[in-house]
Amino acid sequence: MIEQEENKQQKNDRIKSRLILNKPKNNEESINTSKENIKIECKDIDFHYGTNHALKNVNLQIMENRITALIGPSGCGKSTFIRTINRMYEHVVDTKIEGTIHLDKENVLAPDYDVTELRKKVGMVFQKPNPFPKSIYENVIYGPRKHGLKNKGQLDLIVERSLKKAALWDEVKDRLHTSALGLSGGQQQRLCIARCLAVDPEVLLMDEPTSALDPIATLKIEDLFQALREEYTIVIVTHSMQQAARISDNTAFFLNGEIIESGLTDDLFTKPKDSRTEDYITGRFS
Amino acid sequence: METFQQKNIRKRKLKNSILHIVLASIIVFSIIMLLLLLYQVFSEGLSRLSWSFITSMPSRFPDRAGIASALAGSIWTIGLTIIFSVPLGVGTALYLEEYANQKSWWTKLLQLNIANLAGVPSIVYGMLGLAVFVKFLHFNRSILAGALTLTLLILPVIIVASQEAIKSVPSPLKEGSYALGVSKWQTIVGVIVPYAAPGILTGSILAVSRAMGEAAPLIMIGAAGYISFLPKSPLDSFTVLPIQIFNWTSRPQAEFAEIAAAGIIVLLVLLLSMNAIAIVLRNKYQNRMD
Amino acid sequence: MNKKIKQKEFIIEKTLLLFAGITIITTIAIILTLFGESFLFFREIPIWDFLTGTTWAPTLKPRSFGVLPLLVGTLMVALFSSIISLPLGLGSAIYLSEYSNKKARKVIKPILELLAGIPSIVYGFFALTFITPIIKQILPQTEIFNVASASIAIGIMTLPMVASLCEDAMMAIPDSVRNGAYALGSTKMEVALKIILPSTATSIASAFVLAISRAIGETMIVAIAAGQSPMLNFNPLASIQTMTGFMVNLSLGDIQQGTIEYKTLFAVGAMLFMITLIMNLIAKGILHRNKVRY
Numbered sequence: 108m109i110e111q112e113e114n115k116q117q118k119n120d121r122i123k124s125r126l127i128l129n130k131p132k133n134n135e136e137s138i139n140t141s142k143e144n145i146k147i148e149c150k151d152i153d154f155h156y157g158t159n160h161a162l163k164n165v166n167l168q169i170m171e172n173r174i175t176a177l178i179g180p181s182g183c184g185k186s187t188f189i190r191t192i193n194r195m196y197e198h199v200v201d202t203k204i205e206g207t208i209h210l211d212k213e214n215v216l217a218p219d220y221d222v223t224e225l226r227k228k229v230g231m232v233f234q235k236p237n238p239f240p241k242s243i244y245e246n247v248i249y250g251p252r253k254h255g256l257k258n259k260g261q262l263d264l265i266v267e268r269s270l271k272k273a274a275l276w277d278e279v280k281d282r283l284h285t286s287a288l289g290l291s292g293g294q295q296q297r298l299c300i301a302r303c304l305a306v307d308p309e310v311l312l313m314d315e316p317t318s319a320l321d322p323i324a325t326l327k328i329e330d331l332f333q334a335l336r337e338e339y340t341i342v343i344v345t346h347s348m349q350q351a352a353r354i355s356d357n358t359a360f361f362l363n364g365e366i367i368e369s370g371l372t373d374d375l376f377t378k379p380k381d382s383r384t385e386d387y388i389t390g391r392f393s
Numbered sequence: 394m395e396t397f398q399q400k401n402i403r404k405r406k407l408k409n410s411i412l413h414i415v416l417a418s419i420i421v422f423s424i425i426m427l428l429l430l431l432y433q434v435f436s437e438g439l440s441r442l443s444w445s446f447i448t449s450m451p452s453r454f455p456d457r458a459g460i461a462s463a464l465a466g467s468i469w470t471i472g473l474t475i476i477f478s479v480p481l482g483v484g485t486a487l488y489l490e491e492y493a494n495q496k497s498w499w500t501k502l503l504q505l506n507i508a509n510l511a512g513v514p515s516i517v518y519g520m521l522g523l524a525v526f527v528k529f530l531h532f533n534r535s536i537l538a539g540a541l542t543l544t545l546l547i548l549p550v551i552i553v554a555s556q557e558a559i560k561s562v563p564s565p566l567k568e569g570s571y572a573l574g575v576s577k578w579q580t581i582v583g584v585i586v587p588y589a590a591p592g593i594l595t596g597s598i599l600a601v602s603r604a605m606g607e608a609a610p611l612i613m614i615g616a617a618g619y620i621s622f623l624p625k626s627p628l629d630s631f632t633v634l635p636i637q638i639f640n641w642t643s644r645p646q647a648e649f650a651e652i653a654a655a656g657i658i659v660l661l662v663l664l665l666s667m668n669a670i671a672i673v674l675r676n677k678y679q680n681r682m683d
Numbered sequence: 684m685n686k687k688i689k690q691k692e693f694i695i696e697k698t699l700l701l702f703a704g705i706t707i708i709t710t711i712a713i714i715l716t717l718f719g720e721s722f723l724f725f726r727e728i729p730i731w732d733f734l735t736g737t738t739w740a741p742t743l744k745p746r747s748f749g750v751l752p753l754l755v756g757t758l759m760v761a762l763f764s765s766i767i768s769l770p771l772g773l774g775s776a777i778y779l780s781e782y783s784n785k786k787a788r789k790v791i792k793p794i795l796e797l798l799a800g801i802p803s804i805v806y807g808f809f810a811l812t813f814i815t816p817i818i819k820q821i822l823p824q825t826e827i828f829n830v831a832s833a834s835i836a837i838g839i840m841t842l843p844m845v846a847s848l849c850e851d852a853m854m855a856i857p858d859s860v861r862n863g864a865y866a867l868g869s870t871k872m873e874v875a876l877k878i879i880l881p882s883t884a885t886s887i888a889s890a891f892v893l894a895i896s897r898a899i900g901e902t903m904i905v906a907i908a909a910g911q912s913p914m915l916n917f918n919p920l921a922s923i924q925t926m927t928g929f930m931v932n933l934s935l936g937d938i939q940q941g942t943i944e945y946k947t948l949f950a951v952g953a954m955l956f957m958i959t960l961i962m963n964l965i966a967k968g969i970l971h972r973n974k975v976r977y
C-alpha cells in the first residue's frame with residue numbers, strides 16, 4: 108500500500124520534470140522507462156489556411172497512455188492543431204504546414220509516410236457524433252472492412268470487443284443491426300469511439316467530444332476515457348475547464364495559434380506561470 | 394362615414410383580392426391544360442389500345458398497325474442510354490465534387506461547359522450524333538448510335554443532379570470515414586454514394602425519361618425509317634415510340650391520329666411507371682437511412 | 684498493399700477525369716461538326732445571301748438559300764409562345780411563393796412538373812388535334828398548320844420552367860423581408876409587386892431569356908403543328924417553317940454526306956446553336972450581375 112503511494116509520487120515527479128515545454132529531454136531514458144514514453148512530439152509547427160496563419164511555432168510532447176487536454180478560447184487553433192496530427196487538413200484546400208510531428212520517432216508529415224497507416228494508428232472522434240447512416244454493426248466494422256478484413260467471425264469479434272471497450276455493448280447488443288441513427292446522442296458518440304477503436308489505433312484524437320452531449324452522457328464518456336487511458340494515448344480538445352481538470356494528466360493552453368503554456372494539469376491549473384493562462388482558467392478572459 | 398384612410402385600405406384589399414384571383418386562375422389554367430391534354434389523348438387513343446396494338450408491327454393500314462418494333466426500339470435505346478449515361482454522369486459529378494480543385498480554371502471551365510451543354514437544343518445533339526456516330530464512326534443508323542446520342546444529350550442533366558446530391562452529403566460523414574484511414578474512393582463507395590443515391594436516382598430517372606420522350610435527335614440520325622422487325626443487337630436499325638407517334642401524327646387520316654394517341658398512351662404509361670419506380674426506390678432508400 | 688491502393692486511387696481519379704473530359708469533347712465535337720460542314724456550305728453559298736435572302740428553297744430547283752423565312756418563322760414562334768409562358772409562368776411563381784399555402788403547393792408543384800415532363804411530341808399532337816381545331820372554329824381563315832397553335836403548345840410546355848426558375852428565386856428571399864413589410868400593414872400584392880418582384884428581377888429576366896431560348900430550339904411541336912412552308916410572312920394563322928422544322932423535314936428523307944442538302948442542314952444547325960448559345964450566355968450573364976444577397 109505504502110509502496111504503491113511512493114511509486115505514484117515518484118512517477119508524478121518524473122512526469123513533472125519532463126513535461127515542461129521545450130525542456131531538453133533525455134531520449135535514452137524515456138525509452139527505458141516503459142510507461143513514460145513520448146508518444147507524439149510536435150516540433151515547430153506552422154500552419155496556414157491560405158493567408159491565415161493559424162498555428163505559430165507550436166511545440167508539444169504528448170505522453171503515451173496519458174490524457175492530454177488542449178484548452179483555449181474559440182478560434183485559437185485547437186482543432187487545427189489536432190487535425191495536423193492525423194493529417195486531416197489534407198482534405199481542406201489551400202493549406203500549408205511546416206515543422207515535424209514524430210509519432211514513435213517517425214515523422215508523420217514526411218511525404219512518404221502513408222496517411223492510411225497514420226490514421227489507422229491515430230483515430231479521431233469529432234465534436235458532433237457522426238455515425239454513418241448504417242446499422243450499428245456496419246458502423247463498427249466500416250474501418251476494418253475497408254482495410255480488407257472479410258472474415259465474418261473476426262468482424263463479429265471486433266464489433267463485440269470495440270463496443271465493449273466503448274462501454275456501449277450492453278446497451279446495443281440486442282440491436283446491432285438497427286440503424287445507428289436511432290441511438291441517443293451520447294450512445295452515438297460512444298459508437299463513434301467504438302468505430303475508431305475497431306481499427307486498433309494507438310492514439311485517440313477527440314475534438315470537443317462531449318460538447319454536444321448532456322451532462323449524464325458527458326460523465327459516461329469521461330469515465331470511459333479513464334478506462335481507455337490504460338491502452339491508448341488520448342488528446343482531447345475541450346472548452347470546459349472542469350473537464351480538463353477532471354480527466355487530463357497534461358494540459359496545453361492555446362492562444363492565437365500559439366501554445367502559451369503546457370504541463371501537468373494540476374500545475375497548470377493551480378500555479379499557472381503565464382498571466383494569460385491564469386486569466387483564461389479563472390474566466391477573466393474575454 | 395368612411396374616412397379616407399379606410400377607403401384606401403379597402404381599395405388596397407380589393408386590388409389584392411383581384412390579383413389573388415388572377416394568379417389562382419393562372420394555376421387553374423395550367424391544371425385545365427393538363428387535363429385537356431390527357432383527355433384529348435385518351436379519348437382519341439383508348440379505343441385503339443389493345444394487346445394486338447402492342448404486339449403488332451407498324452402498317453399502312455391503321456387497323457393492323459402496332460407499336461411492337463417502336464416499343465422494342467425504345468427499350469433497347471433507353472437501356473443502353475442508362476448503361477452509358479449514369480456511370481458517366483455520376484463519375485463526372487464525383488470528379489467535380491470530390492476530386493477537382495474547386496478554384497482551378499479547369500474546374501470552372503468544366504462547370505461552365507456543362508451548364509451550356511444543358512441548354513443546347515436536343516436537335517443539335519442529333520446533328521452531332523449524325524456526324525460523329527453515324528458517319529464518322531460508321532455505327533450507321535443503329536441503336537448504338539441513338540443511345541450514344543441520347544447519352545450526350547442527358548449527360549448534363551445527370552451531372553448537375555448528381556452534383557447536387559453529392560454536395561448534400563454532410564462533410565462530418567466524409568471526415569468520419571477519412572479519419573479511419575479509408576481512402577477517397579472507398580469513402581465514395583462506402584459513404585458518399587449511398588447517401589447521395591436517392592438524389593442521383595431521382596435525377597437520373599428524370600433525365601432518362603426525357604431521353605425516352607425525345608424524337609428530334611433520333612430523327613436527325615436517321616432513325617425514322619419503316620421498321621417491321623424487332624431489333625436483336627445494338628447495331629440493328631431501329632425506331633422509337635416518339636418517332637412512330639410522329640409518323641402517325643403527320644398523316645392526314647383521322648384513324649392515324651387515333652393510333653398516334655394510342656401510342657402516346659403507351660409512352661405516357663412507360664414514363665409514369667419509370668417515375669413511380671423512382672419514387673418507390675427513393676423512399677426505400679430514405680427509410681433505410683433513418 | 685498500400686501501393687496497390689494508391690495505384691487504384693490514381694487510376695480511378697484519372698478515369699473520372701476522363702469522364703469529365705467527355706463533356707468538353709462533346710462541346711468541341713459540336714463546334715467542329717457544325718462549323719466544319721457550315722464552312723463547306725459557305726464556300727458554295729455566300730454568307731450574305733444566306734443571311735439576307737428571302738427565299739428558302741434548298742431542295743427544289745432553282746435552289747435558293749435565303750434563311751430569313753426560317754429565321755422569321757422561328758422568331759414568331761418564340762415571340763408568340765413567350766406571350767403565354769412568360770406572364771403565366773411568372774404569375775404561377777408569384778402565386779406559389781407568395782399566396783399559396785404549403786398544402787396547395789404540394790398539389791400544384793407536381794402538376795407543373797408533370798406538365799414539364801410530358802414529351803414535346805405529345806404537345807405536338809395536342810396542338811394539331813385540339814388547339815388548331817379550336818382556333819379554326821374561332822377564326823375560320825386559319826390554316827391547318829399555323830404558328831399560333833404551335834406557339835400556344837410551346838407556351839404551355841415552357842410555362843413550368845419559367846415558374847420553377849422564378850419561384851426558386853422568390854423562395855430564396857427570407858421571410859424576414861416579407862414580415863417586415865407585413866408588419867407595416869402591406870397587402871400580399873404590395874409585398875409581391877413592390878418587394879419580391881424588384882429584388883428577383885434579374886432571376887426573372889434570366890428565366891425569360893432561357894424560356895425563349897428553349898422555344899427557339901423546340902422541334903417536334905413545330906414540326907407537327909407549324910407546317911413546312913418556308914414563306915416569309917408574319918401572319919400567326921398561316922403555315923411557316925422554323926429552323927428546327929426544316930432540319931427535321933430534311934432528315935426524314937435520305938440525305939447523303941457531301942451533298943448540298945447535308946451541308947445546308949449543318950449550316951442551319953450552326954445558326955440555331957449560335958442563337959441558343961448566345962441567349963443562354965446572356966441568361967447566365969444577367970444572373971451573375973448584381974445578384975441580390977441576404
Ligand SMILES: Nc1ncnc2c1ncn2[C@@H]1O[C@H](COP(=O)(O)OP(=O)(O)OP(=O)(O)O)[C@@H](O)[C@H]1O
Pocket residue numbers: 156159161179180181182183184185186187188199
Ligand atoms: N477550413 C478552414 N479554412 C480557413 N480557415 C480556417 C478553417 N478552419 C479554421 N480556420 C481558421 O483557423 C483558425 C483556428 O481555427 P480552429 O478551428 O482551429 O479553432 P479552435 O480553437 O478549434 O476553435 P473552436 O474552439 O471554436 O473550435 C481560426 O481563425 C479559423 O477561422
Ligand SMILES: [Mg+2]
Pocket residue numbers: 185186187314
Ligand atoms: Mg474547434
